[in-house]
Amino acid sequence: MQPPGPQDSPASGTVESQRHDGLPVAAMLRAIWWSEDFHPNPATGLPGKVRKRPVPSAGGCYPVQLRVLCGEGCDVPPGTYVFNGTGFNGSGGELLRLRNHDDGTPPQGGLRAPARGAVVVLTVLPQRTLAKYHHRAGPLLIADTAYAAVALVHHAAARDVDARWDAVAPRRWPGSVPEFALATVSLGVSPARCQQPRHDRIAGVSEAQLAVRRSCGLSRLRARPAADAGRVVGELLERSLLSFPQAAPSSCRARVLSAESLRDPELADRCAGQSWVRSLDALLVFEILGTPTPAAMWWTATLAAHILYTALGADLPLEFRPVGGWTGSRCGWTTLHGLGVAIRKPLTTNHERAANAGQ
Structure with a gap:
C-alpha cells in the first residue's frame, strides 16, 4: 500500500533567476535532492513517482524538506526559500521564494538568514514514514535527515564551500501539515563559525559521484x-x-x-x-x-x-x-x-x- 501523507509540504512561491556568481546554493541542493530519473514501479517496470535521489530514505518515503534562508552572496537574492523536490507547481528542482518571508525570518522567529551565505533548515513530514513503520519511525526520521545533511556538507567540500551540519531541538514548522525542523546546514557562513574541529578534511563528493550513488541491490x-x-x-x-x-x-x-x-x-x-x-x-x-x-x-x-x-x-x-x-x-x-x-x-x-x- 502507498503510505498516506504528502510527499512535499504544500508551498507557493516564485522561481528567482539564478546568478552566475556567488554561493551556488540552488545547484548544491539540486545535486543532492533531485534527479531527472525515477525508480521503476515494481508492478509494471515503468517509471514510478519516486525520483532516484542521491540520498537514501527508509522505504523511499523521503520525508525531508529543504527550507533555505539566504543572505547576501548567494546565487539567488536574499530571502526565504523552499526547495521544490518532487515537482509541485508543474516544475521541480529549483528554489521557490516565499514572498511573505522576505526579511529572512520564519514566522515563528528563531532561525534567521545570515548576513552572507545561507542556512538550509532540514524539516520532516512524518506522516508517510509513520504510516509505514509505526513505532519504528522516530529513528528513521532522524536517519533520513542525517543522510541529507551530511551529503550536502560532503558536496560543499567538493565545491570548496565552508559548511557544517547541526542538530536542532525539534520544533514545529508553520504550515498546513505537520512539519518539524530537525537540523540545519550552514553554507558559506563565516569560516570561523563553520570551522569544525577535525584531523582531516571532509572528503568532497562531486555532482557526478552523487548521481551514481544507489543502495546496493x-x-x-x-x-x-x-x-x-x-x-x-x-x-x-x-x-x-x-x-x-x-x-x-x-x-x-x-x-x-x-x-x-x-x-x-x-x-x-x-x-x-x-x-x-x-x-x-x-x-x-x-x-x-x-x-x-x-x-x-x-x-x-x-x-x-x-x-x-x-x-x-x-x-x-x-x-x-x-x-x-x-x-x-x-x-x-x-x-x-x-x-x-x-x-x-x-x-x-x-x-x-x-x-x-x-x-
Missing part, C-alpha cells in the same frame, strides 16, 4: 561474504573517524560484523526480520550501552552517512544499504542503526551490465 549480494570484507570496512571506519567532527556520546560505539557474525540466526530478528542482511559482505552496527537518546541517534546516523560519503568521494568499490528498524538489546547493548556493506562485484556479462545500468 539485494539481487547482487553474495551467497557468502567476501573473506577480506571485515578488514576493508574496519579500515574505512578508522579513516572516516579522522574527519568526523562529532565526539561519540557516552557509551556509544561502532563495530564491524562480518563472516561468522553475519550468520548469527538472531541477527535478522534484531533488525525487524530483514533476513537479507545475512548476505552482506559486512555490517557496521552502531550501539549504545543502555537506553537510546536523541543525541546518540543523531551521532549514529551522521557517522554512518559520513562513512558512506567518504567512500563515495574516494571512489571505493563499495556499495551500502542503511539498515534501520532495530529492536531490543543484547548484553545491555542496544543497536541504533546499521550500515550494510557489499564489495562491488565486476559485471561479467553483457546481460548483467544492461540489467544494472544506472543502479
Whole structure:
C-alpha cells in the first residue's frame, strides 16, 4: 500500500533567476535532492513517482524538506526559500521564494538568514514514514535527515564551500501539515563559525559521484561474504573517524560484523526480520550501552552517512544499504542503526551490465 501523507509540504512561491556568481546554493541542493530519473514501479517496470535521489530514505518515503534562508552572496537574492523536490507547481528542482518571508525570518522567529551565505533548515513530514513503520519511525526520521545533511556538507567540500551540519531541538514548522525542523546546514557562513574541529578534511563528493550513488541491490549480494570484507570496512571506519567532527556520546560505539557474525540466526530478528542482511559482505552496527537518546541517534546516523560519503568521494568499490528498524538489546547493548556493506562485484556479462545500468 502507498503510505498516506504528502510527499512535499504544500508551498507557493516564485522561481528567482539564478546568478552566475556567488554561493551556488540552488545547484548544491539540486545535486543532492533531485534527479531527472525515477525508480521503476515494481508492478509494471515503468517509471514510478519516486525520483532516484542521491540520498537514501527508509522505504523511499523521503520525508525531508529543504527550507533555505539566504543572505547576501548567494546565487539567488536574499530571502526565504523552499526547495521544490518532487515537482509541485508543474516544475521541480529549483528554489521557490516565499514572498511573505522576505526579511529572512520564519514566522515563528528563531532561525534567521545570515548576513552572507545561507542556512538550509532540514524539516520532516512524518506522516508517510509513520504510516509505514509505526513505532519504528522516530529513528528513521532522524536517519533520513542525517543522510541529507551530511551529503550536502560532503558536496560543499567538493565545491570548496565552508559548511557544517547541526542538530536542532525539534520544533514545529508553520504550515498546513505537520512539519518539524530537525537540523540545519550552514553554507558559506563565516569560516570561523563553520570551522569544525577535525584531523582531516571532509572528503568532497562531486555532482557526478552523487548521481551514481544507489543502495546496493539485494539481487547482487553474495551467497557468502567476501573473506577480506571485515578488514576493508574496519579500515574505512578508522579513516572516516579522522574527519568526523562529532565526539561519540557516552557509551556509544561502532563495530564491524562480518563472516561468522553475519550468520548469527538472531541477527535478522534484531533488525525487524530483514533476513537479507545475512548476505552482506559486512555490517557496521552502531550501539549504545543502555537506553537510546536523541543525541546518540543523531551521532549514529551522521557517522554512518559520513562513512558512506567518504567512500563515495574516494571512489571505493563499495556499495551500502542503511539498515534501520532495530529492536531490543543484547548484553545491555542496544543497536541504533546499521550500515550494510557489499564489495562491488565486476559485471561479467553483457546481460548483467544492461540489467544494472544506472543502479
